[in-house]
Amino acid sequence: SGQSGGQNGTVTFALPPNATPNWILPLGIPGHLASYNSSIYQLLFVPLVAYNGSSGTVAFDEKASSARKPEFSADGKTVTVTLKDNLTWADGSKLTTRDVEFWYNLVKYNKTKWGGYAKGRMPDNMVEFKTIDEKTFQFILDKPYNPEWFTAVQLTNVRPMPQKVFDKTSADGAIGDHDRTEAGAQQVFDFLVAQAKDLPTYQTNPLWKAGNGPFAVEEFTTGGQVTLVKNPKYTGDDASKVNKVVFKPFTSADAEFNVLQTGGVDYGYLASANLNQRSALESKGYQIQPWKGWAITYIPYNFNNPQAGPIFKQLYVRQAIQHAVDQDSIVKNIWRDMAVAGYGPVPQDPASPLLSDTQKTNPYPFDIAKAKTLLESHGWTTGADGVAACGDPSRCGEGIPAGAQLKFTLLAESGSKETDNMMAELKSSLSKIGVALELKQAPLNTVLGNSKACQSTAPECSWHMSFFGTQGSWYFNAYPSGERIFGTGATSNLGSYSDPKADELIGASTSTADHDSIKAYGDYLTKELPVIWLPNPVYQVSAVKKNVNIGNQDPLAAMQPQRWTVS
Amino acid sequence: MARFLFWRVVQAVAVIFVVTVVVFFLLHQIPGGPSRGILGIQATEDQIQAFDREQGFDQPLPIQYLHYLGRLLQGDLGESFQLNQSVGELITDRLPKTLILTVLSTLVALLLAIPLGVWQAVKRNRPTDYLLSALTLLIYSTPVFLVGFIFIIVFAINAAWFPVQAPQADTIGGIFADSQALVLPVLTGAGVVLAVFARYLRSSVVDNLDEDYVRTARAKGASEKRIIARHVFKNSLTSLVAMLGYYLPVLFSGALVTEKLFNYPGMGLLFWNAAQTSDFPILLGVVLVLSVATVTGSLLADVAQALIDPRTRRVKT
Amino acid sequence: MLYYEHLSITFGDVKAANKVSFTVNPGEVVAVVGESGSGKTVTAMSAMGLLPKRAKVTGKIMLGGRDVRHLDTKELRELRGNEIAMVFQEPMTALNPVHTVGWQLIEAIELHQDIPDAKKRAAELLTLVGLDRPEQRLKQYPHELSGGMRQRVMIAMAIACDPKVIIADEPTTALDVTVQAEILDLLRELRNRLGTAIVLITHSMGVVADLADRVVVMYRGEVVEQGGVEDVLLRPSHDYTNRLLKAVPRLGSGSRTAEEVTEPVLRIKNLVVSFGGQRAVDDVSFEIGKGEVLGLVGESGSGKTTAGRCAVGLQKPTEGAVELFGQDIARLSTRKMRPIAARIGMIFQDPASSLDPRMTVAECVAEPMVLHKAKNHKERVAELLDAVELGSSTKDRYPHELSGGQRQRVSIARALALDPDLLIADEPTSALDVSVQASILELFLDLQRRLKFSCLFISHDLAVVDMLANRVAVMHRGKIVEQGSRADVFGNPQEDYTRRLLAAAPVPDPVEQRERRVSRG
């Protein structure tokens, strides 16, 4: 069945297991930020600023945005944004600055409930929203910012919403300017969230039919099946070329692969373990297209762990460990080339002008002998049990007692063959330099829950290393700065890495406009090894029917189905 | 009888209470807590704290439990952390699906196991019996996931006799309408218990054939067929049905595998995914529903035995 | 009607029946008697073709002119229930527990007859066997009926198709004498009315005397004597028949006397035991003096065993008190109970189940000594086994390797192991045939005379009690209706129930029994 996909201009897209869409309000709240939610609602409500990497590099995508490229004042403290002229909401009214202000007010007065909030960032860093006219407005910022960073990382979160439909406090309440007072904004926010929590009504609730995007909801089941149809009222310049997109949920990757083999989906995926089936799938009318991710993958060291921390703080130890990771072999044999070796904090594929030369060349290539020498020259000797122990504390480094062993536990995400094998390989190759890893496995959520940034005295600080990157450890917004993962005290800096120089470089990368600042940051952390760098796997290995043209897949893990074509 | 029933119900309620306590406290022994995992790596400290406050994780465990119990007594199973639905909704959504599959699987297993077991009993300790014993054991000892996998590869992908997925409809009518798609998952599910039923029935029929009433029936001039069908069978079946009550948990674990392989989102999968994402309210809800089902099952089994089958009152030799 | 000619049946090496020949004529009742295991049941069953496949059969079994052995399955089925029917020994298990009585009766009818209203016929049959409210009975399950009722249902099933021959295998062993009398009357009436031939297998010479026209005596698989009932019972010619008849205890042959109880070993006061509201024992009081045997008699289910169990603390009384050696056992802790336990012996109703199948005879007998840390087990065990006339070869055998009579002796030896002052013996002989029973009673009397222990002797066999007891208590529906010296109770009963009981007990003399029956009315 289904040898020719995309019948009647319909494309069926396979969702990954356990990622069923369940949120529709363009304001995300914590816990409902799965990428498929935003992928779907941004097709209904056009974001202010969209980035996309399908052109080959990650760049501003004006067609998918509701504004033209924002302009920054010379002092970097004022952003001026002009909305596009042709976008209208479903009721025919035009998109205006009021709709942006509505969003801003809701976020300003409800920032802690909003999913995109982090202290010091939006809306904290926006001092004022200034309406210039119906189509133009300004954000006044608290200090100068790198325009590229601010647009890519901050403004992408702004989602204009139809104020004339949304600005009410109950389902049959009157539309008003409730958002302009704090109390009113909170009521409106709560009302909208409550509506969004009523999943079974997504298909019928008029709120969700008010959008201005290229698609409209036809079906949104509690089981996670979502059908979007081409929005006939769409007035922008990014109109859909397909009639219908069906997002189909799957209970497991195996089940999806079985369906794929019978041609049951137009745009699906397969595990890299099944890549040998490539020709079989191709003969069934599929094309295999790796979907690269704008991400990096790594294993954090817990620098605050009382025993292992002092060891991890030694750069030579981190260097020795990095030398012992055979990334090329892992990429080739375990990921079957569906991953790219990673040497530093900036995504390496697709290529970007932000990548430093040091990171491109890999300062710590796979070299067991060198790794061993590094350890031995610092006073470590391998014992009868094959584990290196510190024989000379004066050379081992500060805080490492004599007899301390290079024995660590690594808590890794379960459920993926590739990860299992990568961890087994890591254990095996580290054992060759006298580093003993004890592997533990747990579901992703448990791994994350267990790998908290912590004070060394806290009981939850017992973890040594953890891996949660089966699909990439960290996905960047359009601009790959590292303030949230390597900045001192940042929440997602799980291993509590702290280096004043790194903090300085990070600060520069987010506030100055040139690419040198981020390259300098990349160069430093590539050498400093705040984590074990690992190959970054693709977002997914896609299998797409040959008659469905999806263009390049967006490394930011978003989708532009309106640009797909069916022949 | 009424008194007996009353006490058994009281005990059943106590059992369910114990189950909720055990499950609740066990869940909270999982180190790390659910918030970081639920909110994702990108979540900020504030959000994590807000989440913990909202869910009451900052309170002592017994207090949390009392809150849970309080809501439970009002019929509120809570909200899923992650799925944007209430646990009650999720379960009413998924339970019928799993029920369809398990009930059909059990029926099919019984339909196959009954003639098999009876025939083996009639031919006991003869080559046919040995052969069938070996066959049922073979099915029994092949892990479910392998059975399902083989079914899919052979009958769905290569031969294309059946669809690779279980019915995808959301309504019960829709599921039954797609009956062809039910075949493979139901057979896989049946495999789990078929052998157990067949073996159990065989020994039960063998025991019953030794009973004196069989001799009485023969003396009346009843044919062997009639004796098996009308006399022995009913005796063996009542004990088999009594056993079914206790097989719910086994069926449930089997359901998970079938649901995963055949893209059929039921209770097993709901539970499994919740376990993967530390979605405590769902875990608690599913375990609660299952324990109610199991306890009711065993209660019904006990009552049925006490009511229908006077042999349970006799001291067995 | 039915005749066996040189019938032999073997199971492996066991010759269960050897060249058996006898005839049963229409309207005639032939009793088959003989010791346990002599082949009575297998011989009878062979006529129905119901022997297990292992059995090897030679000879002729002629039924209505056809040899049963040469019939095919279908013909056999036509025969069973239709021409020849059987009433099995165990009414408890012979009925299917999950079907109603009506269902099973109607099945028996419809298998052979095409009657439009089988249900009505079934009700008629129940009336015929003397059950009241037949419509209601049809809807009941076997476990809702008493043993006697079940036995009658079995008979109703057997006569459902007016068979020409009925085989009744010990139809009354499980029943007490009053019910037994009713069933025998029923069988007699059937024979008289329908001219049915009846083969009656039984241990009880009283039953034989009551019902049989002719008697066949079997011994070790062979027929040793047959003839008219008066000839065989009154003028036996074969040695075994003689022995058998001698062993039958007779009422009125007892000789023991009663004295005033001075120093009671066991005293039961106003004992009540209820099971779920039903009073199994209802306000019972009695005492047993030193060296005295109290016989406790009464119909089945009257509460004898329950009273005995209370006496040793196995059953908690609902009301009332039990005093052993002057101490109220309800007030005693488990630890204080131990020395008292050492002074009591108990023989259970069923000898087979009171011995642990996984212990040797020596271990079984030694167990009380182990429990009370007595010394010199080995010698004592040998001594005890000697006393109950079990050779030393039995010492290392397991219970299942012994015969019923031997097992009974082991449990007597065990009960006597610590030289008890009180023995509770609950129907110690009910499971045995008369010849074995006789030797055990002999032994018991001998031991009791020598060791002078007190004894509560429970039995529903009046003749046995007559032989052993000093005093007798009669139980009926949980109450003691009469209590007194053996001679008074049996010789001059005051209570109506006692009189009925005595009258219903059949005597093994056909002439006398006929007279008794007539006078009973």
Add this chain to the structure above:
Amino acid sequence: MTGPTMRRLKVFRRNKLAVVGISILGLLIAFCFLGPLVYHTEQTLTSLENSKLGPGVNGHPLGTDDLGYDLLGRLMLGGQTSLVIGLAAGVLATMIGTLWGTIAGYAGGWVDAVMMRIVDAGIAIPALFLLVVAAAIATPSVSMLILVIGLVSWLVPARLMRAESIALRSRAYVESMRVMGGGSVRAIGKHIIPNAIGTVIVNVTFQIADAVLLVAYVSFLGLGIPPPAANWGGTLSDGLTYAHDGAWWLILPPGLLIVLTVCAFNFIGDGLRDAFDVKFEAR
């Protein structure tokens, strides 16, 4: 002692399947525990360049798996885990279940009610749940799996033994012992458990077979012992990942070994059931 033992042996030997079961089990044990002494392989260091070699290639009789481990050696190693877990968990479950059920049945009354409601609660909590929680709290290891599997599977033997115990406690030989002044410990230890030994032994074999299967199931769900430890179930479920590649040698051998083990124990169980069945010879 010789009498019944010999008789049982005779009955057991007459059951041909049981004899086959014993032989298979012997071979399996030899394969897993003696095999590695003869056939040495690398089972800790991975060898990615040698991954998934077919049978016979590079001196690997059964080929290699996805990490380059020699499969034959891996099956021996994995068999040790599977058999040890199966045996230990089966025995543990039966031991706990036997004691628990016997005591509950013997004591009766409210003790019985409480103990059996605990069993009910145990049955009502899905084993899967306990496995998931256990895996989240501690890393799965051989001893942990034994413990968890043992703890989830003692419930059925407990029910069985309770029924036996109730039947046996009212047997006259137990009562007579109590009349003689014996206590509960002796009643349970000397009379009840020995007389239910048939049930117990048969149950052990079934428990072991079930435990072997459960280990496989646990591995399939990713809750098994992390690498480089191996067990048959893990090898099998890993192999399934490559089934579409046609890597049959990763599936067939472990699958066959599991089937053989489970069948062997069940056959033995059947034989033992007959051997301990007093009615058997009468049939």
